[in-house]
Amino acid sequence: MAKERGKNTYVVFDPSMRSRVQDAMRLETELRRAIAQEEIVAHYQPIVSVADNVLLGFEALARWRHPERGLIFPGEFIELAEETGLIVNLGRQILSAALQDLASWCTVHPAASRLTMSVNLSARQFMQSDLVEQVRQAVRASGMPAQCLCLELTESVVMENAASARVLLERLKALQVRLAVDDFGTGYSSLAYLHQFPLDSLKVDRSFVQRLGRQDSDNAIVHAIIQLAQALRLRVVAEGVEEVAQLEVLQSLGCDAAQGYLLGKPMPAEAVLRLLAGLDSETLQLRHCV
Numbered sequence: 001m002a003k004e005r006g007k008n009t010y011v012v013f014d015p016s017m018r019s020r021v022q023d024a025m026r027l028e029t030e031l032r033r034a035i036a037q038e039e040i041v042a043h044y045q046p047i048v049s050v051a052d053n054v055l056l057g058f059e060a061l062a063r064w065r066h067p068e069r070g071l072i073f074p075g076e077f078i079e080l081a082e083e084t085g086l087i088v089n090l091g092r093q094i095l096s097a098a099l100q101d102l103a104s105w106c107t108v109h110p111a112a113s114r115l116t117m118s119v120n121l122s123a124r125q126f127m128q129s130d131l132v133e134q135v136r137q138a139v140r141a142s143g144m145p146a147q148c149l150c151l152e153l154t155e156s157v158v159m160e161n162a163a164s165a166r167v168l169l170e171r172l173k174a175l176q177v178r179l180a181v182d183d184f185g186t187g188y189s190s191l192a193y194l195h196q197f198p199l200d201s202l203k204v205d206r207s208f209v210q211r212l213g214r215q216d217s218d219n220a221i222v223h224a225i226i227q228l229a230q231a232l233r234l235r236v237v238a239e240g241v242e243e244v245a246q247l248e249v250l251q252s253l254g255c256d257a258a259q260g261y262l263l264g265k266p267m268p269a270e271a272v273l274r275l276l277a278g279l280d281s282e283t284l285q286l287r288h289c290v
């Protein structure tokens, strides 16, 4: 646009644009400090088996414990962390904290060793040349078996460069960690590739789950994803389950697992200990819901 107007004109810098840039720069400085001071912590949201309400594991979700602003959610900082590369250190902290917390729960509640800890990996982290080594070290430091860890990747991360992604996923799989596709259905997945990747599960995006039970056509998408997953021998986890009716539809469709406010909100590590203390130590069955 500026070019079209010729050499001797210039575009006035919009003051609101300046303040947005300044905000982003301030946030970046703050975030850098927060990571150095370990203000970013993991909260944990339960993942539960749909058929029998058994606790299967947790997803670790980053939270910024800001000294003045209180708890800040990923929507406010993950994108910036990704753009600035800060996600690499942030992600490393979350990965080791999540595995260490799981290990400490196991010392109090031995049945917790059956649980899986899911950790999100962003595109930037997936491109780290030492990712496999980072994961191996975090697992080893925690003393947990690698099968306890599930790495969640979005479709775009996996599909963008399918050939190299496949090699990397094979190397991660060789560590025996589990691999899940996050937010399934919102990106573009080539079905031809999907079955070539060493995946363990698909997480159906919340946008599909929210509409369950409203119209048959809404159920049809989730139904199709579940059938696809079954054909590919993948487990299906439904994200964002908020209503009993949604859980009932998922049950009737044969969905394996569910996660959502209905089953438990993300909670700090201390709250997980209280949750575990209240469960039958043999079955790890949750009492509420369906």
Ligand code: C2E
Residues within 6 Å of the ligand: 045, 060, 061, 062, 073, 074, 075, 078, 087, 091, 094, 120, 121, 122, 152, 182, 183, 206, 239, 240, 241, 242, 259, 260, 261, 262, 266
């Ligand atoms: P995600 O991995 O798809 O995580 C699920 C999100 O859905 C979480 O949001 C969770 O709190 C929210 N959620 C779960 N159940 C419900 C529900 O019933 N209703 C509603 N409305 N929301 C529900 P959160 O914690 O705000 O995280 C947002 C996204 O930020 C995550 O989406 C993930 O993409 C990213 N993220 C979070 N932590 C990390 C991290 O440690 N590393 C990376 N790379 N990304 C992260």
Ligand code: MG
Residues within 6 Å of the ligand: 059, 120, 152, 182
């Ligand atoms: Mg996730």
Ligand code: MG
Residues within 6 Å of the ligand: 182, 183, 203, 205, 239
């Ligand atoms: Mg998700």
Ligand code: MG
Residues within 6 Å of the ligand: 183
């Ligand atoms: Mg998401």
